[in-house]
Amino acid sequence: MLEVHHVTKHYASRPILRDVSLALAKGERVALLGPSGCGKTTLLNCIGGIDRVDSGRIELAGADLATLTSDGLSLVRRRQIGTIFQFFHLLPTLTAEENIEMPLQLTGMAKAERLERVRALMQRVGIAHRSGALPAQLSGGEMQRVAIARAVIHRPMLILADEPTGNLDSATGAQILDLLREVTEEEGTALLMVTHSDEAARACHRVLRMLDGVLL
Numbered sequence: 001m002l003e004v005h006h007v008t009k010h011y012a013s014r015p016i017l018r019d020v021s022l023a024l025a026k027g028e029r030v031a032l033l034g035p036s037g038c039g040k041t042t043l044l045n046c047i048g049g050i051d052r053v054d055s056g057r058i059e060l061a062g063a064d065l066a067t068l069t070s071d072g073l074s075l076v077r078r079r080q081i082g083t084i085f086q087f088f089h090l091l092p093t094l095t096a097e098e099n100i101e102m103p104l105q106l107t108g109m110a111k112a113e114r115l116e117r118v119r120a121l122m123q124r125v126g127i128a129h130r131s132g133a134l135p136a137q138l139s140g141g142e143m144q145r146v147a148i149a150r151a152v153i154h155r156p157m158l159i160l161a162d163e164p165t166g167n168l169d170s171a172t173g174a175q176i177l178d179l180l181r182e183v184t185e186e187e188g189t190a191l192l193m194v195t196h197s198d199e200a201a202r203a204c205h206r207v208l209r210m211l212d213g214v215l216l
């Protein structure tokens with residue numbers, strides 16, 4: 001469902017991604033490891049359509065991202081991709097429930113159906129009792145549960161996670177990994193996860209290593 005073919009990317013004239021190729025099958029979980037600055041986030045940004053590649057091709061469910069207009073790209077991003085970050089990136093003025101509902105509001109789904117789906121998922125990820133809380137009132141683990149729910153609420157085919165346990169203590173991180181594994185399995189969602197942790201890599205089917213913009 002995801003194919004990356006010979007992608008290169010520069011910032012100024014500095015090469016950041018060099019001839020990167022990879023593929024992910026439906027429901028496959030892949031860990032991306034590599035030292036700080038080697039290009040992991042840049043690769044996720046290119047796959048997520050936040051950044052454009054200089055050469056090479058990225059196809060998501062058969063659609064070549066380079067051929068899409070910026071509107072087309074945001075549509076693919078909103079429908080097919082969920083993202084999870086190290087520092088959660090929840091909207092601070094919205095409650096947990098409203099943060100999770102957000103991706104559905106962009107789909108035009110009726111309010112009653114949205115709420116039903118949001119509430120079922122909040123139960124599933126163990127934060128139903130925190131539905132009215134603002135992000136600042138939540139613990140790190142709770143924030144990441146909200147972020148996971150927000151990433152899967154619209155049933156995307158791919159989740160891009162950038163060090164999702166990087167800001168959590170190891171016990172909480174392990175719970176979040178279990179949850180991520182279970183939820184992606186239940187939903188048949190593929191996962192590409194940047195991580196520094198061996199434990200996170202063990203939650204995946206496959207590990208990719210990157211060094212200086214090259215996939216080893």
Ligand SMILES: Nc1ncnc2c1ncn2[C@@H]1O[C@H](COP(=O)(O)OP(=O)(O)O)[C@@H](O)[C@H]1O
Pocket residue numbers: 011012016034035036037038039040041042043
């Ligand atoms: N917007 C940008 N403009 C210029 N250089 C950037 C930009 N984003 C990242 N870089 C540089 O690209 C390299 C790879 O960054 P990044 O993909 O964030 O690495 P990683 O996620 O593996 O730590 C780094 O040297 C970083 O400084």
Ligand SMILES: [Mg+2]
Pocket residue numbers: 040041042162
């Ligand atoms: Mg990074």
